[in-house]
Amino acid sequence: MKFITPVLLVGGAGTRLWPLSRKSFPKQFAPLIGEDSLFQASAKRLYAEGFTQPVIITASEYRFIVxxxxxxxGIEPGAILIEPESRNTAPAVLAAALHIAKSDPDGLMLVAPADHVVPDPAAFRTAVAAGIEAAHADQIVTFGIRPTHAETGYGWQELSRPAVEGEPVALKRFVEKPNRDKAEVMYSSGSYLWNAGIFLFKASTILNVFRNLEPDLVAMVTEAVDQAKSDLGFLRLDPSAFSRVPSISIDYAVMERATNLITVPFAAGWSDLGGWDMVANEMGRDARGNSLGGEATAIDCDGSLLRSDTDGLHLVGLGLKDVIAVAMNDAVLIAHRSRAQDVKLAVEALAKQGARQADTFLRDHRPWGWFETLALSDRFQVKRIVVHPGAALSLQSHVHRSEHWIVVSGTARVTVDSEVKLVTENQSVYIPVGAIHRMENPGKVPMVLIEVQTGAYLGEDDIIRYEDIYSRGQGAKG
Incomplete structure (x- = not known):
């Protein structure tokens, strides 16, 4: 079989899975089901014979997490394309197709979101193989999931004939997320499948469809790809050209108007985890229909999801029925299961209040490691900082704050103005306001320290960078 290039779409904020999923670290990077993150599981699913190294499409703030x-x-990417700003799935898929077509115009692409759950990867790869012949024949191959209930949170596909698993069938049309009554009718008819949002086609096939249906979009994205710049192994699409690209999904842009569509039915298990009710289904249920995750206890509860995603925080439900309760160290969600698709309303309400929890966590991931806030007041902040082996923070200074570092594990190489020294466990160093400084981990194990900041302003944007091995520029993250 000719090699297929996986194209993983790694974007989106996943607001329906708040508080675990937030803009700063969305659901695809979290281990929602199992030990691997959804992104890692997606990459491993297609890390097999017949597939090339994956092409990744993501945002700048996620590039080092990826x-x-x-x-x-243990997966080496083939290319990582950086979108200057989110423009939905059509421009992302188009950019990937243009990139792949430069070296292999008729190369097969398997486009998949990076936040889906597929319990049987081998069965999914078999379904992909069933669509290869049609893809070589200039068909756009989609994958339809055999429905198990009248789901309103998914789009649907209407088939030209009854489905037989593993046998491609012509697709009549896509149906947007239906209301309850319409979903019941479609489920009962047996002529519909859930739309997985996964596609297989030749790069030349999808480019021809885009050129016929969205020529202006092709021109703008082509300019962004042709003027892309390489940066530390990433390929940054041109910001000026990409800023003119409209935000549009691939379904609206081409799939709902294309005439060369077929689908491969798949019934071996799939979920896009588009809400906490769907997460509960994948977590499994006890005899009373409860799903428990982390340190959680259900007492006389029925049909509820209780999940603690913070070590040492024990969530106890007493006498609950059809309730979703998700607890983290800085936010707790409590909702009726019937409102699982409305959790994004909570995010919108918090954003209007200016609440940090709408978008960010106490733990902040950086290319060198991560930090989390342990205590915060008007004029001081205490952080735990973890630096990966061989990693280094930028050479920087602050205008409004001083810092005191105490190493609790490993060894730090610390620069303060002209002085460079090693600081080991139980030792500390003081960074005065305005001092040019840097922290590095020269060791083979993670380095952990406690940072105490004091000053009139403690925001992350109080930073002037002089050197940075990650080329982040100025600003809180660059």
């Missing part, structure tokens, strides 16, 4: 998580599961 490389770190791929390295953790």
């Amino acid at each position: 490389t770190e998580q791929l390295a953790a599961v």
Whole structure:
């Protein structure tokens, strides 16, 4: 079989899975089901015979999370394309197709979101293989999931004839997320499948469809790809050209108007985890229909999801029925299961209040490691900082704050103005306001320290960078 290039779409904020999923670290990077993150599981699913190294499409703020998580599961990406700003799935798929077509115009692409759950990867790869012949024949191959109930949170596909698993069938049309009554009718008819949002086609096939249906979009994205710049192994699409690209999904842009569509039915298990009710289904249920995750206890509860995603925080439900309760160290969600698709309303309400929890966590991931806030007041902040082996923070200074570092594990190489020294466990160093400084981990194990900041302003944007091995520029994250 000719090699297929996996194209993983690694974007989106996953607001329906708040508080675990937030803009700063969305659901695809979290281990929602099992030990691997959804992104890692997606990459491993297609890390098999017949597939090339994956092409990744993601945002700048996630680029180092992507490389770190791929390295953790032993996968080397083929290319990582950086979108200057989110423009939905059509421009992302088009950019990937243009990139792949430069070296192999008729190369097969398997486009898949990076936040889906597929319990049987081998069965999914078999379904992909069933669509290869049609893809070579200039068909757009989609994958339809055999429905198990009248789901309103998914789009649907209407078939030209009854489905036989593993046998491609012509697709009549896509149906947007239906209301309850319409979903019941479609489920009962047996002529519909759930739309998985996964596609297989030749690069030339999808480019021809885009050129026929969205020529202006092709021109703008082509300019962004042709003027892309290489940066530390990433390929940054041109910001000026990409800023003119409209935000549009691939379904609206081409799939709902294309005439060369077929689908491969798949019934071996799938979920896009588009809400906490769907997560509960994948977690499994006890005899009373409860799903428990982390340190959680259900007492006389029925049909509820109780999940603690913070070590040492025990969530106890008493006498609950059809309730979703998800607890983290800085936010707790409590909702009726019937409102699982409305959790994004909570995010919108918090954003209007200016609440940090709408978008960010106490733990902040950076290319060199991560930090989390342990205590915060008007004029001081205490952080735990973890630096990966061989990693280094930028050479920087602050205008409004001083810092005191205490190493609790490992060894730090610390620069303060012209002085460079090693600081080991139980030792500390003081960084005065305005001092040019840097922290590095020269060791083979993670380095952990406690940072105490004091000053009139403690925001992350109080930073002037002089050197940075990650080329982040100025600003809180660059």
